Amino acid sequence: MLVEYAIEGRGASEIAASIERGVASGDLPPGRLLPPMRKLAASLGVNPNTVAAAYRTLRERGVIETAGRNGSRVRERPASTARGSLVIDAPPGVRQISEGNPDTALLPPLHDAFAAAARHHDARPVLYGQAPVDPELARLARASLDSDGVPDGPVAVTSGSLDAVERVLHAHLRPGDTVAVEDPAWASLLDLVPALGLRPVPVPVDDDGPRPEGVERALESGARALIVTDRAQNPTGAVVSASRARELRDVLGRYPRTLLVEDDHGYAIVGAPLHPLAGATDHWVLVRSVAKAYGPDLRLAVLTGDRVTLDRVQGRQALGPGWVSRLTQRAVVELWTSGAVDPVAVAAAYGDRRDALLGALAERGVGAHGRSGMNVWVPVADETGTVARLLHAGWAVAPGARFRISSPPAVRLTVSGLTAHDIGVLADAVARAAAPVQPRSHG
Numbered sequence: 001m002l003v004e005y006a007i008e009g010r011g012a013s014e015i016a017a018s019i020e021r022g023v024a025s026g027d028l029p030p031g032r033l034l035p036p037m038r039k040l041a042a043s044l045g046v047n048p049n050t051v052a053a054a055y056r057t058l059r060e061r062g063v064i065e066t067a068g069r070n071g072s073r074v075r076e077r078p079a080s081t082a083r084g085s086l087v088i089d090a091p092p093g094v095r096q097i098s099e100g101n102p103d104t105a106l107l108p109p110l111h112d113a114f115a116a117a118a119r120h121h122d123a124r125p126v127l128y129g130q131a132p133v134d135p136e137l138a139r140l141a142r143a144s145l146d147s148d149g150v151p152d153g154p155v156a157v158t159s160g161s162l163d164a165v166e167r168v169l170h171a172h173l174r175p176g177d178t179v180a181v182e183d184p185a186w187a188s189l190l191d192l193v194p195a196l197g198l199r200p201v202p203v204p205v206d207d208d209g210p211r212p213e214g215v216e217r218a219l220e221s222g223a224r225a226l227i228v229t230d231r232a233q234n235p236t237g238a239v240v241s242a243s244r245a246r247e248l249r250d251v252l253g254r255y256p257r258t259l260l261v262e263d264d265h266g267y268a269i270v271g272a273p274l275h276p277l278a279g280a281t282d283h284w285v286l287v288r289s290v291a292k293a294y295g296p297d298l299r300l301a302v303l304t305g306d307r308v309t310l311d312r313v314q315g316r317q318a319l320g321p322g323w324v325s326r327l328t329q330r331a332v333v334e335l336w337t338s339g340a341v342d343p344v345a346v347a348a349a350y351g352d353r354r355d356a357l358l359g360a361l362a363e364r365g366v367g368a369h370g371r372s373g374m375n376v377w378v379p380v381a382d383e384t385g386t387v388a389r390l391l392h393a394g395w396a397v398a399p400g401a402r403f404r405i406s407s408p409p410a411v412r413l414t415v416s417g418l419t420a421h422d423i424g425v426l427a428d429a430v431a432r433a434a435a436p437v438q439p440r441s442h443g
Helices: 012-025 037-044 048-060 111-123 135-147 161-172 187-195 212-220 242-253 307-318 326-338 343-363 383-392 420-434
Strands: 064-066 072-074 155-158 178-183 199-206 225-229 259-263 283-289 301-305 375-379 410-414
Touching (some): 037 048, 048 064, 155 161, 155 307, 161 283, 161 301, 178 212, 212 225, 301 307, 383 420
Parallel strands (some): 178 199
Antiparallel strands (some): 064 072
16 A cells, blocks of 8 residues: 655655655654655656655665565665664663663763863864874774784774764765674664665674674675674674684685674773784774773774775765864873773673673573673563563563564663662563463463
């Protein structure tokens, strides 16, 4: 059945905007068939090429998809409907463990760092035309990367890791290209890829990271990029082990033109060592955000990579925001050099809570994953029912649908705010909620 929503506009941008408004309002729900281009052009009194341009724009934005003669439809999960919107509101009295936030008690105070950064700025103000990256930040970042075996390369700074990933993908790929992504994976990343007009190809993940045979299949089928989370994989907590890194590097060596993007957002909150894949292909980047260890609102990530990619990223950045505030960069320098965060202690704090919950779940016969980071991934048979039953029991957890493409149902539990007292109570609730519901007899 064709749409009843009244699409408006005379130009391609106006028509595209009208359709996007319909998607956002729900008047054009996921899967809804759009009018054939010629029919819509006739009803609007415009050239069919104008409608074709509008539909092309919407495809590139990840709002619609076209299947040849079967027409164009609103995507099942359009880019304008973010996976982050699949949230579970926690009513009064319900514990919120679905949001993936760090423990605020483990974040450093920022007053002294910004005060020192302001004094530095007052003495040497940053003006137009200066380098986009604070030299001391670049030096410290590069030294840390060197110690972890990351190949040499320039350092850039972006407004968080997702900003970095978007800029890197945009530097090499074009709408219609395919990108191999972990499945399950970070919800925002799964929103970003189609929003750029790219097509995600799921790669299965186990506790050691992306499975090599899945990566091989994706690259053999034409994926032009691969995105890997090295540690604290969100949502499963996977860590790329030394043996898995060797296997993945072997695969990537057979596809040297692949764009490799590594996300090391677990830096400074994970005790597991980094086993980078960087350098296995011609074009690569490794991104480190300060969000989890130092505070999400700092909105800062550093990245390194091959010179061509970094030149493209910084060149395009110069034509937009120009640079990430050098004041913020300097505050991060102060945080790093003052020892405001003890990475060993932070990793241990999250690890103790995570391991305690995993152990308690295992005692109750519930299998779960969480080798690193602040999340535990619990496979379940009935995702929607488990989420609802846990909410009724006083726990708001994240539905796995936020993170999955084709992987099986699960729920994600964030351990950041848990106390020792919470562990057994939560494990009991999960065991009850995840258990198969016994059919009632009506005889």
